[in-house]
Amino acid sequence: MKLLIIEDDESAAKLLGNGLVEAGFSVDLAHDGETGLRQARDGDHDLWVIDVMLPGRDGLSVLKALRDQGRRTPALILSALGEVDERVQGLRSGGDDYVVKPYAFVELLARIEALLRRVRSFGSGPETMLELADLRMDLLSRSVTRSGQEIDLQPREFHLLEYLMRHAGQVVTRTMLLENVWEYFFDPQTNVVDVHISRLRQKIDKSFATPLLHTVRGSGYILRVEP
Amino acid sequence: MLLIEIFELLLLGVIGGGVFFWWRQSRAHRQNEALLNSKLVAVTQSSRQTGDNIAHDLRTPLTRLRADVEGALRHDDVEMHRATLERVLDEIQNMQNIINALLTLGQAEVGVMNVRKKTVNLSGLLEELIELYIPSAEDRSLTLQGNIAPDLTIEADRQLLARIFANLFDNELKYVPAGGTILLTALARGKRVEIRVEDDGPGIPVEMRDKIFERFARLDPSRTLSGGAGLGLSLVKAFAQLLQGEICVAESSLGGAAFILTLPVSAAKVSKLSPKSAVARL
Ligand SMILES: Nc1ncnc2c1ncn2[C@@H]1O[C@H](COP(=O)(O)OP(=O)(O)O)[C@@H](O)[C@H]1O
Ligand SMILES: [Mg+2]
Numbered sequence: 001m002k003l004l005i006i007e008d009d010e011s012a013a014k015l016l017g018n019g020l021v022e023a024g025f026s027v028d029l030a031h032d033g034e035t036g037l038r039q040a041r042d043g044d045h046d047l048w049v050i051d052v053m054l055p056g057r058d059g060l061s062v063l064k065a066l067r068d069q070g071r072r073t074p075a076l077i078l079s080a081l082g083e084v085d086e087r088v089q090g091l092r093s094g095g096d097d098y099v100v101k102p103y104a105f106v107e108l109l110a111r112i113e114a115l116l117r118r119v120r121s122f123g124s125g126p127e128t129m130l131e132l133a134d135l136r137m138d139l140l141s142r143s144v145t146r147s148g149q150e151i152d153l154q155p156r157e158f159h160l161l162e163y164l165m166r167h168a169g170q171v172v173t174r175t176m177l178l179e180n181v182w183e184y185f186f187d188p189q190t191n192v193v194d195v196h197i198s199r200l201r202q203k204i205d206k207s208f209a210t211p212l213l214h215t216v217r218g219s220g221y222i223l224r225v226e227p
Numbered sequence: 228m229l230l231i232e233i234f235e236l237l238l239l240g241v242i243g244g245g246v247f248f249w250w251r252q253s254r255a256h257r258q259n260e261a262l263l264n265s266k267l268v269a270v271t272q273s274s275r276q277t278g279d280n281i282a283h284d285l286r287t288p289l290t291r292l293r294a295d296v297e298g299a300l301r302h303d304d305v306e307m308h309r310a311t312l313e314r315v316l317d318e319i320q321n322m323q324n325i326i327n328a329l330l331t332l333g334q335a336e337v338g339v340m341n342v343r344k345k346t347v348n349l350s351g352l353l354e355e356l357i358e359l360y361i362p363s364a365e366d367r368s369l370t371l372q373g374n375i376a377p378d379l380t381i382e383a384d385r386q387l388l389a390r391i392f393a394n395l396f397d398n399e400l401k402y403v404p405a406g407g408t409i410l411l412t413a414l415a416r417g418k419r420v421e422i423r424v425e426d427d428g429p430g431i432p433v434e435m436r437d438k439i440f441e442r443f444a445r446l447d448p449s450r451t452l453s454g455g456a457g458l459g460l461s462l463v464k465a466f467a468q469l470l471q472g473e474i475c476v477a478e479s480s481l482g483g484a485a486f487i488l489t490l491p492v493s494a495a496k497v498s499k500l501s502p503k504s505a506v507a508r509l
Contacts, residue, residue, distance in 0.1 A: 081330050082334055182355070186386065186389070188396075188397055189401075190360065190397050192362070195362040195363045
């Protein structure tokens with residue numbers, strides 16, 4: 001998977017690039033809007049990471065130009081706190097995402113993987129059944145079973161598990177869960193998500209031999225068969 | 228040690244971030260230069276008043292960081308370095324939270340913050356927030372209850388509303404001792420709604436009831452890594468004002484603190500605009 005980072009702070013771009021290379025991606029860097037636009041247009045990247053504030057041409061205008069040319073590559077926007085306005089939030093409806101600087105690397109990595117995953121599963125049609133090992137979620141009857149045994153979930157727990165199952169095998173952060181399951185775009189001081197996760201874990205894992213819902217220290221959670 | 232150098236850089240980045248932010252902000256709004264200048268003056272003034280506190284609040288974690296990093300550099304123990312870096316990262320997060328809260332406050336107070344008013348099902352939102360916090364409250368042996376009039380709808384920004392109550396609940400969970408009760412009541416009062424968040428905890432002494440809404444004000448002035456910086460209630464007040472509402476604290480009939488928020492049902496009908504909210508509309 002090949003990524004393009006358009007970020008004017010060269011050392012920040014380099015540190016980010018190093019991290020992404022360590023995570024197994026190959027990475028191109030651009031440090032201003034025009035160069036970034038050219039590299040994005042001429043390249044075959046799987047995802048663009050674009051800083052909003054760039055010298056010359058700003059990141060959102062770069063993205064708009066690419067979209068106007070029919071380029072559908074997913075984009076992750078890096079923005080400062082005060083720049084998160086309608087334009088940036090509106091991106092989410094276009095299938096893109098954003099993180100606020102200074103971000104945690106694990107947050108950015110998790111979102112990149114979620115975006116790449118969304119693209120891969122695009123076009124496979126609406127699912128009616130989600131499955132992981134012996135855990136099954138029927139989206140039509142809104143029921144969940146593990147090893148055939150019915151699991152009783154509250155509506156929010158169902159939604160939480162659905163999100164985790166749609167991102168099975170992939171780290172999801174607390175912030176991603178707050179945004180996508182509860183639709184809150186801020187992080188409370190209380191560890192509210194952790195407690196909901198541990199309640200869900202009680203229901204889906206406790207009486208079964210293989211735990212599926214794992215905590216990834218310093219990052220978030222992952223639903224998968226391997227420990 | 229390259230790692231330590233990287234972290235020093237990171238640290239500088241966090242501190243520089245605040246200054247950098249306003250610089251960027253000014254680039255973003257060049258077309259509104261005159262307006263922006265007046266806003267920036269207001270921000271500078273409001274931050275000058277609390278400048279001493281900001282310096283203090285950043286110097287405390289910086290002192291800890293410096294001592295920690297210097298201590299680690301005197302040794303060659305990889306495991307010790309790792310533990311130090313983890314603490315450094317926690318401190319950076321802590322400082323980042325303070326800076327973000329101050330920036331948000333600055334933006335909210337001078338009206339450069341985005342407020343998206345829509346019709347919000349307030350009763351539903353409050354029920355949802357209680358549902359979000361109940362497991363955390365139970366974990367601390369606290370009872371969290373709602374007494375919410377059905378079908379309350381208001382014109383407001385859902386995210387700002389949620390942040391107000393999240394901050395109040397965060398406090399309840401921190402300051403009400405185990406075994407306590409937290410009660411949220413919401414009801415209509417003519418053209419306004421009143422929402423109370425109250426508890427049977429230690430309460431707020433009379434002489435502190437205005438003060439705790441000020442930046443960095445805490446009843447327990449010692450600042451620990453886990454304890455807050457004293458900015459939560461300042462944010463609550465600023466957000467309430469952005470929604471043309473008011474917040475105060477009184478004594479609860481339960482024996483502890485009662486935070487009382489009143490909000491207009493229809494914000495658009497409020498005609499009296501302060502200069503600050505006039506700016507917010509531009
Ligand atoms: N429900 C409460 N009961 C008792 N004291 C409270 C309550 N809520 C807030 N306080 C006091 O008000 C102070 C300021 O609160 P806040 O601005 O949220 O800052 P922080 O929580 O970071 O200390 C707290 O430090 C605490 O002393
Ligand atoms: Mg607080």
